[in-house]
């Protein structure tokens with residue numbers, strides 16, 4: 412099977428690494444890829460949101476499957492463009508990806524499907540905003556309706572900040588605050604109402620230690636989520652996946668690819684914070700690190716409507732942990748261009764490896780920072796303690812001026 416993976420980051424590097432272990436995947440291509448991906452796949456400089464260009468590349472390369480990593484191309488309809496050229500594609504249609512692209516649409520689907528979630532109001536005027544802020548109270552949760560790369564949401568005790576954020580959005584969702592630890596679930600879907608849940612993961616979303624500071628795309632992750640009460644995992648398909656697949660099918664926009672509910676364990680049970688239409692980054696890195704079932708056939712089954720919902724996936728019992736290294740100034744003002752060294756030493760720590768997320772080569776051939784989140788240090792070990800120790804040992808070898816890293820990834824597992 413020849414496969415083209417679309418996207419530039421750590422998620423796509425992890426997908427390609429997992430595919431490279433699968434003998435069924437005979438040729439790997441990436442668009443645009445990154446310096447880490449280039450070691451495993453042939454990289455092609457294509458704008459990931461240009462559906463015609465991605466589809467033309469897939470046809471030219473003669474690939475059997477295109478896997479779309481990030482949300483932006485999905486929401487821009489790139490999966491539709493690929494399928495229109497007769498190539499199988501892992502990823503939802505533009506219409507189904509609205510579950511991620513519009514918070515208001517997602518809330519509407521959740522209400523219709525009876526999914527447990529925060530009570531909310533969609534507001535388009537200052538009067539509605541004031542009423543909703545008063546109704547739900549502090550901490551205020553204010554979400555830009557559109558896609559904003561994790562920056563459209565604020566959670567704050569400061570009413571003026573809540574008002575200011577709402578004022579900057581055309582349409583805003585204001586909702587009840589859900590207290591509790593968060594975790595992520597990934598359901599593989601094939602366009603029918605069949606789905607297969609992958610192992611759960613936890614993402615540390617806040618920028619600073621102790622889950623403080625601004626929200627980010629994610630500063631680290633681990634799997635399994637051993638603190639979840641027994642039985643929680645068994646109910647997720649029926650409560651937060653199947654009803655949404657059925658509702659989207661009913662609306663004429665069936666979902667294929669991966670449905671990713673962001674979840675909170677509240678005192679009142681598990682509730683959905685949001686749905687995404689793609690794998691979580693940095694969570695999928697740890698999930699794929701534990702997946703022993705070959706990946707290519709699973710992704711192809713999703714793309715072709717042939718997923719078996721009773722497929723038994725094999726999981727390593729190890730803990731996998733991922734620490735994100737971000738550039739100086741992340742998340743507000745990441746600095747590009749600083750050189751990165753020490754990756755060979757980091758990657759040679761037993762049980763650890765490095766994935767690239769936002770790196771590039773400069774004119775003189777040095778590896779440099781080229782984004783916010785730059786690298787993932789992934790470790791796998793038989794215990795959570797060992798996985799943490801291994802990841803932090805590997806991380807210590809990475810040299811980068813002013814690097815932003817959390818020192819408490821997975822500490823809540825201890």
Ligand code: AMP
Pocket residue numbers: 529552554561564566586587588589590593616626673684685
């Ligand atoms: P979202 O983009 O909707 O995932 O929101 C980003 C982050 O904001 C989530 O991962 C949570 O940490 C936080 N958040 C969003 N909605 C809520 C809520 N209703 N209650 C508490 N925290 C929330």
Ligand code: GLY
Pocket residue numbers: 614628629687690691692693694
């Ligand atoms: N790490 C969370 C996300 O990918 O949305």
